[in-house]
Amino acid sequence: MASIHSTALVDPQAELGANVTIGPYTVVGPHVRIDEGTTVGPHCVIEGHTTIGRDNRIFQFASLGAAPQDKKYANEPTRLVIGDRNTIREFCTFNTGTVQDTGVTILGDDNWMMAYTHLAHDCVVGNRTIFANNAQIAGHVHVGDWAILGAFTCVHQFVKIGAHAMSGLGTVLGQDLPPFVMAQGNTASAHGVNLEGLRRRGFSAERLAAVKQMHKALYRQGLTLEQAKAQIQGLSASHPEAADDVSLMLGFLNAASRGIVR
Template sequence: MADIHPTSVVDPRAKLADSVKIGPFCVVGPEVELGEDVVLRSHVVLDGDTRIGAGTEIYPFASIGLAPQDLKYRGEKTRLEIGARNKIREYVTMNPGTEGGGSLTKVGDDCLFMVGSHVAHDCMVGHHVILANNATLAGHVVLGDFAIVGGLSAVHQFVRIGPHAMIGGMSGVEHDVIPYGSVMGDRASLCGLNIVGLKRRGFDKETIHRMRSAYRMLFADEGTIKERVADVDEVFGTEEAVRQILEFVRVQSSRGLTQPRSLGAGE
């Protein structure tokens, strides 16, 4: 049987793995499902159709799975899925989806959500993602694997942030961020590739050099973005990381691309 502190209120219809540990003063709703070795430290509220994967640990005063902060939401049946081995720190909030956004908010595995961070309705968050203190995702945001969102940053609804991207602290992100990109600013601009992240992920010097050359070509002043994408594809299209960037840019998006203020900044 799950280890449940006597001060916690757990609906008998909730599905709990035998190895779940629930500390004092938690509230768990009837449609919640907790996988093996999930830990609720204390004062955690879980509600809605919420599934939490094995080994995830949730800290005090987190509010997970309650109704979306969306005036269009009318109580329709929607879900929140959180993967395995995540760390969800104090005061984090995560909301389920809405009917207009696919009815699902999804978080991958091995992520860290620091104090006060927020994942809004219909977001799709990848694996190994970090949201620093008070970083916030508006509705329908897509966040790729290994992306990092710095403290006190805000990401506009429907923005896509590619894998391995870095969002600097206190940034306002209004437009899509290319994979491996680094952005910062109160209205964020692209300031180069996430070189530190690339090195930490084991990219070698030659690969990073080719990626930087492709970046310069992609954001050069000459030609249209379509023409520059074709040029980069012709010269660097065999490089896997460059292909990821090109595929990201080719996708039609309502938000447009975050651009550099001047080519060479950070490069």
């Protein structure tokens, strides 16, 4: 059975899994589903067509599933989907999607979302990311696995952030940030590779060497983007252990639509 505080307002149509906890004065709407083991703190509002997975910890004053901040939105039944084992801290605001995109905003699994972070409509965030306090991403932004957004990072709509990338304090991203790359500034510029993060995730010396070579091709040799991509392609032969990392980088560069941070 779910544990619902006597002051909470939970619509009878809401679906709550076993061992879900709903704190004081929290409001849960009729189209909400919360799976087993998730804890929702006091004074939260969970509305819209929102699905929340297992074992999430949602702190006080979060607003999840509110209508997108898009003037074109006309009350379509768009969705917010949150995966498993996420930590969602105070005053986070995650909106549903729009029919102009896929109609769904997605947060994956095992993410650490600090206070005041914002996921706008149609964003897709992968797994094991960290959003520090006040990190804000606009509509249609995609964030890869293991990415870290520093405090007060602001991301322009439609930007893509690659897996294992990292932004520093107060960064403004108006272009796509490739995998593994660290960026900082307003507007952002590249400042090396997230080597310490990769080491902590078990990257071997060979994989780290390949990542360094990719960064060198993109940022240190004065190559055009097409020339850099051709050079990166060759790393699969010279660093076979890093073939998946090379494929990840090339796939990102080929899909980049706003140009990359350089």
